Amino acid sequence: MTGALAAVTGCGVPPAYVKAADRTGPDRSAADRRLVFANWPLYIDVDDHDKQRRPTLDAFQRRTGISVTYTEEINDNDEFFGKIGPALMNHQSTGRDLIVMSDWMCARLVRLGWVQEMDRAAQPRVAKHLDPLLRTPHFDPGRRHSVPWQSGITGIAYNRRKLGREIRHTSDLWKDDLRGRVTLLSGLDESFAMLMQGDGVDITRWTAADFHRMADRIRRLVRRGHIRRFTGNDYIKDLDSGDVLAAQAYSGDVIQLRADNPDIEFVVPQEGAELWAESLLIPNLAAHKRSAERLIDYYYEPAVAAELAAWVNYVCPVPAAREVLASSKDKDRADLAEDPLIFPDDSMRERLAIARDITSAERTEFAKEWNGIVGL
Incomplete structure (x- = not known):
């Protein structure tokens, strides 16, 4: 049904x-x-x-x-x-x-x-x-x-102590010291907006060309073995254990994770994140x-x-x-x-945006492309 x-x-x-x-x-x-x-x-x-x-x-x-x-x-x-x-x-x-x-x-x-x-x-x-x-x-x-x-906010969570540097931009995820140690969310609707923002896209009015450009970037990163895997909420376990040093993450999850592991930080990238x-x-x-x-x-x-x-x-x-x-x-x-x-402060609020939704006409094509990258 x-x-x-x-x-x-x-x-x-x-x-x-x-x-x-x-x-x-x-x-x-x-x-x-x-x-x-x-x-x-x-x-x-x-x-x-x-x-x-x-x-x-x-x-x-x-x-x-x-x-x-x-x-x-x-x-x-x-x-x-x-x-x-x-x-x-x-x-x-x-x-x-x-x-x-x-x-x-x-x-x-x-x-x-x-x-x-x-x-x-x-x-x-x-x-x-x-x-x-x-x-x-x-x-x-x-x-x-x-x-x-x-x-909530979809941003980046990372282990500051183990990584040994700050993450301020989405592009920081693609640096060599994170090869095989970064995860992204597997769901199309949960993942695409922040990744497009990393390319400077206004997610309130993104286009099909913006989506395909982002997808091409992620596909290349998967082929190079840079992205460890795509996850649901189980990225929390990977971050906590140290198997992963950075992950696309939800703000609410990180509040709970930080209570047990103060080395975990959450960042809204300078290019923006999805509210x-x-x-x-x-x-x-x-x-x-x-x-x-x-x-x-x-x-x-x-x-x-x-x-x-x-x-x-x-x-x-x-x-x-x-x-x-x-x-x-x-x-x-x-x-x-x-x-x-x-309660996001003024600086953070300036970088938050609600993405325009994926229309019914777009969904079949985009889901097929994204699921092919994720392996679903």
Whole structure:
């Protein structure tokens, strides 16, 4: 089923598209005070003494009287797409009111008309506090259909002590002392933007020529044995063991890795790095749309956003949460306010950009070329 869905949606076949008028159904929020929220594992704060308790979510339920069924059922974008796609394609409810998807999957769902436009008038905190860097992604102008849950940066992690030098540019990865000791991310959507930025490309408006030029460079590096391998999140193990000295990496992973290995550093290259988000979406025919919008807006209250950021350690999409953490009497929490991987400083922010997404027309060609390089 997943393969069939990918074939249909990847090619933009018209029957898969749902018109705006067919996306909404009767909203039962007033009479039925509950909602279903599907998220990724380990992506919300939990109580240190009772892992079944989620303090911010519990507080929302007490405040509003809305009961939230929270499921950690999203482990992979494509896998979850295959789970909910048949219902959405056939104009049926998924049984979920809120889901969290990565940028490139958000782009697919928005393009297909499978998620609803939100009522920003009912979300004043989102309107006020959403980070300006995240307000205008190419796939969803004005963020009408999506709201970032958490954000992150795809940059470079490296072992400063073992490498014996700094990494400041993407091109520093290709120097001889890193031959066979560097890894890149295997996923096309996760890897391409930062690599193109290393060639000086504006990733908000990159072209096919930019992609092919980048791919040619990586292909040559693979042939020379410079790139050790392409990875998922398992690059963490390679960096920690010292088998790899530098890796294309996610900022959130490196915060955790540095806690155990202070020699690991994360850098946003001078040419820039990709800022991405995993965003909240309301699927078509969700039965509790207004309650879902209310929950989204709740997480944009700076104090709530600060609680979440202190636990998950990704880039917080609510800059005002920084002041909340800075004022904490707990030193560890206060220190988080100064961590640029949670609240990027001005210098770093100038080098971050959201890439334009890969269109359905481009995806088949580009995926084939990239997978051939990676060996998939």
